[in-house]
Amino acid sequence: MTFDLTSEQQLIQATAREFAETQIRPIAAEIDRDSRFPHETVKRMGELGLMGMVIPERWGGSGAGAQAYVVALEEIARVCASHAVVMSVNNSLYGDPIARFGTDAQRERFLTPVASGHAHGCFALTEPQAGSDATNQATLAVRDGDHYVLNGCKRFVTTGREASFALVFCQTDRAKGHRGITAFVVEKGTRGFTVGKTEDKLGIRASDTAELLFDDCRVPVQSRIGDEGQGFKIAMTAIDGGRVGIAAQAIGIATGAYERSVAYARERRAFGVIIGEHQMVQWMLADMAVAIDGARLLTRKAAALKDAGRPYRTAAAMAKLFAAETAMKVTTDAIQVHGGYGFIKEYEVERAFRDAKITQLYEGTSQIQKLVVARHLLRGDHDGV
Amino acid sequence: MPNAFWCIVEDDRNGSPKKVMAEVIGEAARLAPGRVEAVWLTDKASEAGLKQLGEWGASRVLLLENAAFAPYRSEVWTAAAADLAARESPAAILAPVTSRQREFVARLAARLGVGLAADSVRFAMEGDKLVATRPVYAGKLLSKVTWAKSPWVATLRPNVFRPAEAQPGKTAAVERPSLSAPGAQMKFVERREEVSTGLPELTEAETVISGGRGMKGPENYVILEELGRVIGAAVGASRAAVDAGWRPHRFQIGQTGRTISPKLYLGFGVSGAIQHLAGMRTSKVIVAVNKDPEAPIFKIADFGIVADLFEVVPELTKEFKKLLEK
Amino acid sequence: MKILVTIKQVPDTATQVKIAADGKSIDTAGITWIVSPYDEFAVEEALRIKEKRGQGEVVAVSLGPDRVKEALRSCLAMGCDRAIHLNDAAWSAADTLATAKALAAVVKQEAPQLVLCGRQAIDDDMGAVTAQLAELLGWPCAYWIMEETIDTDGKAVRAARQVEGGLEVFDLPLPAVLAAQKGLNEPRYPTLKGIMGAKKKEIRDVKAADLGIAAEPSQLSVVGLEALPPRPPGRIIQGDVPTAVKELVRALREDAKAI
Known part of the structure; x- marks a missing residue:
């Protein structure tokens, strides 16, 4: 067992990060404030191939697979959760079920334009x-x-x-x-x-x-x-994939807030020392890191099961549940680490906090995920857990 | 003269050496007193320029004057300089960092089969060998290098070395070595001049003003240019400002722009990203003005003001004006 | 038209670099490696030339240890057709001249019409390999180019190079060597299709012996690396803006003697 990404996945990660940092970061706060759909950057994400990652090349996608998809989606969400959800819907909720259940004629007409980034689903x-x-x-x-x-x-x-x-x-x-x-x-x-x-x-x-x-x-x-x-079967199959995507989105949101908190803890001084020297702050940072890593491992496991063509419904629900709860907790604590500044829009943890909430709600609330997990466990079906 | 320290002359394309040559000659004289020679490839050298080289301390000027040397082409210069080096056997070949010297000196070193230390900031003779110190890894470390054999070829970062003081009346022996007719593959088409700001060139200026993302837009650079005119400073920009399209790339200070080392650097609304620091951290005095008290630039600044640059710049311009009127 | 692009893998600027135990090199543990930014301009320009001409081949070449394959792969992902990896312990302490010699040997084997390089690598900032390669090949060379156009016959290139005060435009007969300056273009991101397709492209390992190069000591060697001397602690000038500015001007004049 290895935790290393393949060289393709690493390159995809680096590309997604670079794109997010240079193209999305400069507009992220503004599009949030104005509720403006970012047509230009979303179009460029399509050109890069980010809208058809789990779709075969034949239908306009890049065939990169679920693991590469969660890695890239996390990088986008780390900078902007709005871009991430557009990517998640095109890939998981729209593209994947049509690739899976559509006829070739339907894939040609309904899937190729979306997977290649020319239209949205x-x-x-x-x-x-x-x-x-x-x-x-x-x-x-x-x-x-x-x-x-x-x-x-x-x-x-x-x-x-x-x-x-x-x-x-x-x-x-x-x-x-x-x-x-x-x-x-x-x-x-x-x-x-x-x-x-x-x-x-x-x-x-x-x-x-x-x-x-x-x-x-x-x-x-x-x-x-x-x-x-x-x-209904088509919808539930789509949502399984979607949950893995939302888990990745939640991890991205949490990671962005966590990184800002660490940076702030290294710079901000209180009582004569940087606040990172205070045990209460260290405690929060450590909790954030552990939860994020745990969520990431669950998510990558679910993605690996999906890539291997194995059942992953429980794994997806577990990943989504834990990642969403993590995102909410981490962004709440991130504001705490920032103190009053965290409450102000200029420090981006405020946006992360607001964005985190939806991950506990859509594609099945946290309560629904628990139901899914429990039902499958009681049935003795737990995706190799 | 064998074992001389050659100083390759960078000129203003009008027959006069640039003042950075005082630094190159000054450093050569410190390392090899009495063995400093200027080598000048040009289409036309002025008498005043030749006199200037002598006053700075060159004992001999080897003048290679030919229409083929302008505009500069590395293939032409290299052939001529390598021939001369074969005859003269210099111990060292030093040049200031400029766009053309960076290429020419590298090509010459390859022709001579010797090492090159580019963009050096310190030299020392250790025994009978020259050791150069040069910033590496975005200026985060200094690398000391030495050569397997001479001539030791190096370029010098401007504004770092103490310039030679001109000694009026001191003259250099000017020689015009014979040249084989230089052949060229490259054909000059045209030169397109930049719109002049009337301010000094970034890499040469003793004072540099830099505007970063905090400038908020291209229209606001006028306040920096006004300050620049008052104190005779060049005006540059950070990568963030250049990438935003506020300033042309030639004004960028930093890793993918110009490396500067002025006596005084004034940064306004510059956060101090590593890329930027790589291009200015050897400045002698650093002043930073930024609204954000956590901006990394304050960590390397000698003087900092935490305030809105749009309040500070006009006030500073006013104060400097008052000072200079005195 | 066949174009060869030389690239170097360097530590990401934001990476912390530490001096290794030998005192001469950096500790490579934990470093994020990237393709040197100027080299990306060179790769981009080569791809644009190929696309504009509608045919051709772009070959990426790099010298360095095994990890350099990652950098070459990212060039393949951008769209280069194949890659050559000069991977031999004989080059572990190569200076610019030794590197240029190895590259020149590859150029002689590959016989491209154009070689594109980055202006300088952002690790050791020597900025010499392009010129030295041109010298060893006896080819014309233009440094710090901001634009270029290849004539329709593919016999010459018109390049504008950045110099102090302006641009100088030259015609260079091909083959020639060009060094890319920032501003030449905006490098593309590798597309996911490009990344997925890159694994099918060839990265050929080349040893010094394959090029007929005998090991020779470098002409320039590193004696040691040292950390920057720390800057003396700075001073934040307090007070309202007019007071602080007055104090700054005084301090610059009287304490720092900077004006």
Whole structure:
């Protein structure tokens, strides 16, 4: 067993870091303040290949794999969590399920532009009444000849406003419950498909979170991903990958805040010494480092299982749970290390603190992760833990 | 004369040696009293320039005057200087760091099959050998180097070595060695002059003002230029400011820009990233003005003011004006 | 057109460097290595020439120990077609001239029409290899170039070099050697496809004997490394701006004698 990244992964890490430091860092605070979607830098991330890391080259991706993906995503999140979530959605929630469940014709049409960074995809599962309880879908798709007619509303869709393609989950057979859910790709511009309000958020403010509205929206049968009734499985498979990505995002957020805290502890003086000399500060820094490393190891393990084609649902839930809790704790303590300065926007731990919160909420709250882990453990199925 | 210390003349392209030559000649005279010779490749040397070399302390000037030497081309200069070196057997060949000397002297060393110590900041004779000290690793360490055989070829960082004081009336014997007609593969097309700021050249200036990210935008450099005009300083910038497109690259001080070593360095809104320090840490007196008391530049500054540069600069310009009017 | 680019792997500027036990070299433990920034300008320019001409080959060459493969791989990821690694203990104390000799031998084998180098490597800042390589090859050379254009026949290059006070433009017949200055271009990031594709590209190991080079002692040798003498502690001048500025001017004039 080794903890070394391959030379390709190291190069990808170095490239992602360099890109984040030189291209994203200078605008990160401003786009957060203005809630501005960073089109230019996101486009450049696409050109680099960061939007199709888990997608094979044949479909416009770079085929770098899950491990390289979490490594790169962490580097982006270390500087800006908003850029990271856009990357995570394109890769895990949109690209991966289409690569896995789509036909070649669908991959060509819906996947290649996203994986190669020319367009964005989004993942529309959550509804006003169906958050953690995702089985409770109210959006309907009714077959009408060679079309389906969609009606309903999706909420909290990351990149919903900017995306050209939406992977939408609808009920095609209400009687079958979650076995009656079906997935469709709906293209922007399709009649009856509109973007509703964009949310004003606590964190990841430069990413857009929008409402998608479907009003007698006719979608051709060729846009159905998988079979009727396969939608829930597709959604859960996507979310497994997504959780590994969000774990990496959380670690990136935590790492950025941790590094700032260490630097501050080396410089700031109180009671005649640098504050890093004070045991209370050392204590917090040590806790941060241990938690971050633990979260990173869990995440890399989940990614390794995914790359090996082995089951990783529990590992993903564990990684996401621990990383999200770590991000929240580390960013809270980072402000504590900074004292009053940490509360001010000029010192970037304030942004990290706000960004950390979402990692405990989306793609399954921390409570849902515990449910997933516990259910699988009780079943004796724990991904080699 | 065998065993001489050659000083390769850097001129102003108008027939006069640059004043940095006083430093090269001064150092050569310290290392090899009475054995200092100036070697000047030029299309046209002025009488005043030749006189100047003598007053600084060169006992002999070897003048290689030919239209082919301007503009400078390493292939042409190397052929001529190597021929002369073969005849003269100098002990050392020293030149100031300038864009062309950096190339020429390196090429000459290769032709002569000897070592080169570029950008040296200190020399000492240890026994009968020259040892040079030069900054390495972004100026974080000093490397002492020596040569397997002479001539010892080196370039000298400007503003570091004590210049020779001109001794009026002292003259050098001027010789014009015969030359084989230099051939050239490179053809000169044109020279494009930079828009002059009217301020001294960065690497040569005794006082340098530098503006960093704290300048907030390209339009604000006028306040530094105004200060520069009052105290006769060059105005440079940090990499952050250059990469932001506020100043052209030729004004960049630091690792991927110019290395400077002025008597006085004044940094405004410069944080003091390692890349920047690499290019200015051998400055004699360092002044830093920054709003952020934690800015790393304060760690190497002799004098610091923690304040808004936009308040400090006009005040400083006013104070210097008052002082100079006295 | 075949272009050879010379690169050097150097410690990242931000890395702390410590003197090794021998007192002559640095302790390489824990160092982050990068391709020297000026060399990236050279790689970028070579790739742009190839792309503009629509054909050609870009070969990256570096001298150094095993770790240098990482630097070469990142050049391959940027888009170089293959790499040559001069990897031989005989070169472990190579000075600029010994390095230039090894590179010249590679150039003779490879016979490129153009050699691009960085202005200087940011570890020892000697800035000599380009000129020395040109000398050993007998090729024309332009230093600190800010722009270049190759003529359509591929017979000559027009290069603008940075000198004090301006740019000087020359025509150089090919083959020639150019040293890249910052400002020549903006180096690309390696794309992920490039990185993934790099592992299929060749990095050829070359020993001194393969080039017919006999070991010879370096002409310049390092006697020792020393830490910088510490600067005397500085002084933060307190008070409101007008008071502090007055005090600064006084101190510069009377204490430091800097004006």
